[in-house]
Amino acid sequence: MSAVAAMPPKNYEILPKTSETGEPIGELLEISMGPHHPSTHGVFRMDVVLDGETVVKLKPVLGYLHRNHEKIAENISYLGSMPYTDRLDYFCSMTNNWAYALTVEKLAGLPVPERAEYIRVIMAELTRLQNHTCLIGFFVQDMGALGTPLMYAFREREKILDLFESVSGARMMCNYLRFGGVRCDVTPDWLAQAKQLVDGYGKFLDEFEALFTENEILLARTQGVGVLPRELVVNASLTGPMLRAAGVNYDVRKVDKYGIYGRFDFKVPLGEHGDIYDRYMIRVLEMRESLKILQQALRDIPSGPVMDPKAKLRGFRPKAGEAYGRIEAPKGELGFYLISDGSPNPFRYRVRPPSFINLTVLEDMCLGHRISDTVVILGSVDIVLGEVDR
């Protein structure tokens, strides 16, 4: 997996030095990283206690962007929440839409036409491409590669967002999926453009990787940092690239085979050491697998309707019951839990946000490392505060 042999994990003194009577020598320093700090990717705070430069305690403080999305969704119709799911993880609105649509379809037993399934896969994989590209840009920016790599990433992202805009009317807040299909069909011209983008993306990835994969600074700052053991990763419910970097083979696309993912030939990249370098590498390899899925989907997409003719947009009332649906979003497992009581609004609407739960082990990753490493570790978690705080 790693380009060079990984360094052994660093052995830092975790506890502050104490005298013979047990009194700490010197003073501990408590600092507040954030909420307005460029490395926190939003409004997020870490209460850090330092011994010199070494972290001895770290508590994440969240909720600055909390607007009680779940309560709002309980007071509006099922379809009314669809545009609001765009605002959860505002980088990946298409996958948020899909997770919600999937759960409602599960709740009401709605079928989805073939062509719509293919369009959903294409949109989700394009979303994964742009999310991982941008994340790597942000992540190296956190390490001091200011500007240039992020601009390369954003240049490519903009091409994908142009595709989203031409089909849904919005770059980021797409609001494109509906229960039982997608809102409107894609044109043959659009498919040709998407094909062109996919064909050229591999070359961009090669260039992008040439900047980082064997970069000395990146290796020194990421290998052996923020290591998570396999048992903890599973027990702490981590998902997505964070989980697979520790070597656990669990991808909801392979396990649940939701949509039509069972038809595509792709691999799940796995890490060995569970450190930040593995998380970076997993994302790069995942993008290459996404390109494979996209090529197959763009080749095989059939013609036909994109909306189930019996699907009801207005006056939609599923029968009483409950359903939990989940998909593999770029950041991890995104789940929705809905309880219906037969009325037009959901009785209970819950989002299982992947980046919120991935933050559970932030302290475990940072203990014993330098304060400057916490920035890189947080960057490797891939959080979006719209989703963490909801």
Added chain:
Amino acid sequence: METPEQIKARLEAVVPGAKIEILPNDCPAGERSLLVDTAQVLAVAKFLRDDPQLRLDFCSNVTGVDWPDTVVKSKFKKTVVVDGVESEIEETIETLRSGYLECVYHLYSMELKHGPVVLRQRTANRDHEAPAVSLTPVWRGCEFQEREVYDLYGIRLEGHPDLRRILMWDGFKGFPMRKDYVPPDDFEYEPTPHDKVLEQARKHYPPEVKA
């Protein structure tokens, strides 16, 4: 994977005193859930995690649900004799079901790649900080989600290592995801008191001030 009935039978054999109820789910997804008493939920969770056939090592989703007091209507048929003619009539009985709060856990297995098993526990009533049992000692992934359940629903989860508010700020009063929560009217102050604002403000006054 085993059906809920099989899991129930094995659990009741292994965990002493465990009473498990299988709750129906009428929607097409049809994931039925196991309702466990708060006294045994920790033992049940440990069994579900460690049992070699289940190995539910991944607790995906933890959430609270608020079920307020509701009138449950149940219909039954009975035969009556009116003027010597036997006829069947339908009678409706209304019973008041007292409210409770619920914690729902969705469990999967990363090792055996199956799931979900839905586990539920209920509090006795809807009091402020009604007690239930935390499953963070079994699955570390519950830590933040159970803090969120405490924060938004006010379920005090005993045994949680660090039960504090997480999304709302410290010192916030009330539990915003409860069905009967009234949001304070001074969040967004409106200088012209029209009827809607006044009516909302009145809900906060004690009864004697209201007159």
